[in-house]
Amino acid sequence: MPLKKGTHFEISERKILLRIIDIIVAWSCLYVVSRFDFFNYFTFYQSYAINIVVLAFYIFSFGTVFEIYHLRNAESRFTTAKNLLLTTFFTVAFYLFTPILTPQLPENRLQILIFFVVIYISIFIWRIAYIGLIASPRFxxxxxxxxxxxxxxxxxxxxxxxxxxxxxxxxxxxxxxxxxxxxxxxxxxxxxxxxxxxxxxxxxxxxxxxxxxxxxxxxxxxxxxxxxxxxxxxxxxxxxNKVPVQHIGNDFYCYFPFSRNNQNKLYLLFLRSLDITVSTLGLLSASLLLPIVLIGNLVANRGPLFYSQKRIGKNGKAFKIIKLRSMIKNAEIYGAQWATKNDMRITKFGKFLRKTRLDEIPQFINILKGDMSLIGPRPERPEFVKELAKTIPFYEIRHVIKPGVTGWAQVNAKYASSDAETIEKLQYDLYYIKHRSAFIDFRIIVKTLSTVIFFRGQ
The missing domain is CATH 3.40.50.720 (NAD(P)-binding Rossmann-like Domain)
Structure with a gap:
C-alpha cells in the first residue's frame, strides 16, 4: 500500500509559481483598472497583444536581475519590497521607452504613476500571500x-x-x-x-x-x-548547486559525469561566438569609459593603469592575464599573497574598480586571444595552484575547460581567502563543469549583471 507523503513544492516548482503568478496578478489588476475611464494607457485588446507579452518579458527579465525569484529573498518581506521596487521601476522605464513594441507615451503623467503603482502593489500583495502560505511550514x-x-x-x-x-x-x-x-x-x-x-x-x-x-x-x-x-x-x-567534494571517496567517478556540452561542437561554437561578440562590444564600450578611468587612476591610484600576471588556464597551460591595476605598486614585493576582504593593498579607486568589476574589462583581450572564455572557473596563479592541488582533492579538474571572466563560483561564493572558501568555490566550479549548458551560462550572465548593479564585487 503506497504511503501518504506530505505535500511540498520543489525548488523549481516554487520558482515557476512565482513567475507565473507575478504575471497573472499584474495583468489581472491592470485589466481591472483599465475598465475605468481614468486609465487607458495599458489595454487588453487583441491588437495590443504584443504590449502584453513585452510587459511579461520585462517583469521576468528585471525580476531575475534584481533577484525577486531568489527563494531566500522571496521569503523576506523587506527584501521583496526593496527588490520589487527596483524591478517595477526598470520594467516601467523600459516599457515606456520602447514605443515600437509598447503603447505611445501617455500625455498625462498620472497614467504612468498608476501603471507603476498597480504593477508594484499587485505583485507585492501576492508575494505577502506567498510568504504566509507557500513558504510556510505546512509545505x-x-x-x-x-x-x-x-x-x-x-x-x-x-x-x-x-x-x-x-x-x-x-x-x-x-x-x-x-x-x-x-x-x-x-x-x-x-x-x-x-x-x-x-x-x-x-x-x-x-x-x-x-x-x-x-x-x-x-x-x-x-x-x-x-x-x-x-x-x-x-x-x-x-x-x-555545488558538488560535495568533502563526501566523495574512491568512487569519485560516479560523481563526475561531465556535461556532454564540454564536447558538443555546436555548443562550443556558440560559446566562442558569444565570447568574440561580447568581448568586442565590451572593449568598444570600455573605450568610452577610458578617460574617466585614466583620471581616476591618475588622482587616486597613481602608477601604471594596467598590470599583467601569470595564471593557469585550460589543461594547466600558463598565460598572462591583463587587468586594470586596483592595488598599490609593489603589492607583492614579498611574493604571491592571497587577496583578502578589506585588503589594505587595494587603493580607494581600486575598490571602485573591483566593486563595479571594471578591473576585469581588459580580460576581453584574453578572451579574443583564446586564453579565456566569458564563462568558466576563475584562473589562479601557478603558486596557488601548486599549493592547493596538494591539499584539496580534485582541484585540478577545474582546468579541463577554459577559465572565465565570470563563472558559477564567481556569482555564488565570496572571494576565496582561505582553504575552506577555496573548497567552496571548487564545489561550484565542479558543478558548472558537470552541468555546463546554455541555460546555466545565461543564469551566470544574469547573476553577473546583478552583482555589478548591486556593487557586490570584491
Missing part, C-alpha cells in the same frame, strides 16, 4: 536521514541554509552523532512514522556502495512502493 519538504554514522544536526543545519523549506525531521542510525534537534525513528515502526510525520523523502547519508545489508533490507521495501530514496550527495548537489 516544507520533510526528510528522514538513514545511515550508519553521521551528524544529523549538522546535516539539518547545512541543508536549511540553502533551502529554508527543506526540513530534516528525523533519523535512523545505529551510531547517531549530535541528533538533539531530530527525532529518532524506530525501524520496527518505520512505515507508520513516515506517514505520521509526512516524510517526503529518505536521504541515505553513506554512499550506496557502503550501505550495510541491514539498511538495504530496510530501504528496499520502501523503494518498492515508490518512496523517494536519495543519497545525501545527490540532495546536497540539488539544494546547493
Amino acid at each position: 516544507y519538504k520533510r526528510a528522514l536521514l538513514i545511515g550508519d554514522d553521521f551528524d544529523a544536526d549538522s546535516i539539518k543545519k547545512e541543508l536549511q541554509i540553502f533551502d529554508p523549506n527543506y526540513e530534516v525531521v528525523g533519523y535512523f542510525s545505529q551510531q547517531p552523532q549530535n541528533a538533539e534537534k531530530c527525532i529518532e525513528f524506530d525501524k520496527n515502526n518505520l512505515e507508520k512514522l513516515l506517514e505520521d510525520y509526512k516524510i517526503s523523502e529518505i536521504v541515505v547519508t553513506n554512499s550506496f556502495r557502503g550501505v550495510s545489508t541491514e539498511l538495504q533490507k530496510l530501504l528496499l521495501p520502501l523503494l518498492q512502493i515508490g518512496y523517494p530514496i536519495k543519497s545525501y550527495s545527490h540532495v546536497y548537489e540539488e539544494l546547493t
Whole structure:
C-alpha cells in the first residue's frame, strides 16, 4: 500500500509559481483598472497583444536581475519590497521607452504613476500571500536521514541554509552523532512514522556502495512502493548547486559525469561566438569609459593603469592575464599573497574598480586571444595552484575547460581567502563543469549583471 507523503513544492516548482503568478496578478489588476475611464494607457485588446507579452518579458527579465525569484529573498518581506521596487521601476522605464513594441507615451503623467503603482502593489500583495502560505511550514519538504554514522544536526543545519523549506525531521542510525534537534525513528515502526510525520523523502547519508545489508533490507521495501530514496550527495548537489567534494571517496567517478556540452561542437561554437561578440562590444564600450578611468587612476591610484600576471588556464597551460591595476605598486614585493576582504593593498579607486568589476574589462583581450572564455572557473596563479592541488582533492579538474571572466563560483561564493572558501568555490566550479549548458551560462550572465548593479564585487 503506497504511503501518504506530505505535500511540498520543489525548488523549481516554487520558482515557476512565482513567475507565473507575478504575471497573472499584474495583468489581472491592470485589466481591472483599465475598465475605468481614468486609465487607458495599458489595454487588453487583441491588437495590443504584443504590449502584453513585452510587459511579461520585462517583469521576468528585471525580476531575475534584481533577484525577486531568489527563494531566500522571496521569503523576506523587506527584501521583496526593496527588490520589487527596483524591478517595477526598470520594467516601467523600459516599457515606456520602447514605443515600437509598447503603447505611445501617455500625455498625462498620472497614467504612468498608476501603471507603476498597480504593477508594484499587485505583485507585492501576492508575494505577502506567498510568504504566509507557500513558504510556510505546512509545505516544507520533510526528510528522514538513514545511515550508519553521521551528524544529523549538522546535516539539518547545512541543508536549511540553502533551502529554508527543506526540513530534516528525523533519523535512523545505529551510531547517531549530535541528533538533539531530530527525532529518532524506530525501524520496527518505520512505515507508520513516515506517514505520521509526512516524510517526503529518505536521504541515505553513506554512499550506496557502503550501505550495510541491514539498511538495504530496510530501504528496499520502501523503494518498492515508490518512496523517494536519495543519497545525501545527490540532495546536497540539488539544494546547493555545488558538488560535495568533502563526501566523495574512491568512487569519485560516479560523481563526475561531465556535461556532454564540454564536447558538443555546436555548443562550443556558440560559446566562442558569444565570447568574440561580447568581448568586442565590451572593449568598444570600455573605450568610452577610458578617460574617466585614466583620471581616476591618475588622482587616486597613481602608477601604471594596467598590470599583467601569470595564471593557469585550460589543461594547466600558463598565460598572462591583463587587468586594470586596483592595488598599490609593489603589492607583492614579498611574493604571491592571497587577496583578502578589506585588503589594505587595494587603493580607494581600486575598490571602485573591483566593486563595479571594471578591473576585469581588459580580460576581453584574453578572451579574443583564446586564453579565456566569458564563462568558466576563475584562473589562479601557478603558486596557488601548486599549493592547493596538494591539499584539496580534485582541484585540478577545474582546468579541463577554459577559465572565465565570470563563472558559477564567481556569482555564488565570496572571494576565496582561505582553504575552506577555496573548497567552496571548487564545489561550484565542479558543478558548472558537470552541468555546463546554455541555460546555466545565461543564469551566470544574469547573476553577473546583478552583482555589478548591486556593487557586490570584491
